Amino acid sequence: xxxVTQLGSHVSVSEGALVLLRCNYSSSVPPYLFWYVQYPNQxxxxxxxxxxxxxxxxxxxxxxxxxxxxxxxxxxxKPSAHMSDAAEYFCAVSNSGGSNYKLTFGKGTxxxxxx
Amino acid sequence: xxxxxQNPRHLVRRRGQEARLRCSPMKGxxxxxxxxQLPEEGLKFMVYLQKENIIDESxxxxxxxxxxxxxxxxxxxxxxxxxxxxSAAYFCASSPQDGNxxxxxxxxxxxxxxxx
Numbered sequence: 001x002x003x004v005t006q007l008g009s010h011v012s013v014s015e016g017a018l019v020l021l022r023c024n025y026s027s028s029v030p031p032y033l034f035w036y037v038q039y040p041n042q043x044x045x046x047x048x049x050x051x052x053x054x055x056x057x058x059x060x061x062x063x064x065x066x067x068x069x070x071x072x073x074x075x076x077x078k079p080s081a082h083m084s085d086a087a088e089y090f091c092a093v094s095n096s097g098g099s100n101y102k103l104t105f106g107k108g109t110x111x112x113x114x115x
Numbered sequence: 116x117x118x119x120x121q122n123p124r125h126l127v128r129r130r131g132q133e134a135r136l137r138c139s140p141m142k143g144x145x146x147x148x149x150x151x152q153l154p155e156e157g158l159k160f161m162v163y164l165q166k167e168n169i170i171d172e173s174x175x176x177x178x179x180x181x182x183x184x185x186x187x188x189x190x191x192x193x194x195x196x197x198x199x200x201x202s203a204a205y206f207c208a209s210s211p212q213d214g215n216x217x218x219x220x221x222x223x224x225x226x227x228x229x230x231x
Contacts, residue, residue: 105157
């Protein structure tokens with residue numbers, strides 16, 4: 001069984017400040033890891049994903065995440081927050097074997113950006 | 116619009132009625148997934164379908180819920196005899212041929228179901 005824990009249901013930063021959204025996972029097999037962003041009343045948009053290879057993954061809108069197997073973490077960062085980054089962010093995991101289509105999501109972190 | 120299309124965007128039903136949610140996958144995608152998002156929760160997997168086949172329905176409630184993806188037309192998630200606890204946002208996603216996570220799922224904007 002897999003699970004995802006997102007520490008902090010609400011994160012608030014100032015415009016221009018570092019964004020750090022935390023995600024820890026548990027998986028009995030090597031995981032595939034994802035970050036999605038959801039704007040109000042919209043669906044989820046893929047920010048980035050890790051499957052294999054380089055553990056530092058770069059995504060859209062200046063976001064990146066690092067897969068750390070020893071810490072079972074996949075934290076999302078952005079050096080400088082922009083007002084348009086305000087949204088809810090979901091970390092998700094699937095396994096790399098069978099049933100790898102089945103995404104397990106965390107509860108989400110709402111990011112607010114203050115001017 | 117070449118994205119995943121869901122309709123209606125909002126659906127209101129009274130207890131005991133039926134709800135039908137529709138999803139048209141992205142062009143060229145033949146795999147469809149349904150997820151449910153309860154308030155202040157992440158999305159929970161419900162069912163995975165290919166054309167005319169249910170591949171995995173392990174996340175579907177055993178009663179009142181059904182899904183189909185016919186040869187022609189959109190995928191349908193059907194909820195019979197709705198109850199207040201069915202109020203949620205229902206999201207559809209699609210992916211290309213093999214449902215592999217190397218081919219990420221693309222999500223629609225969801226249907227917000229409210230039960231009076």
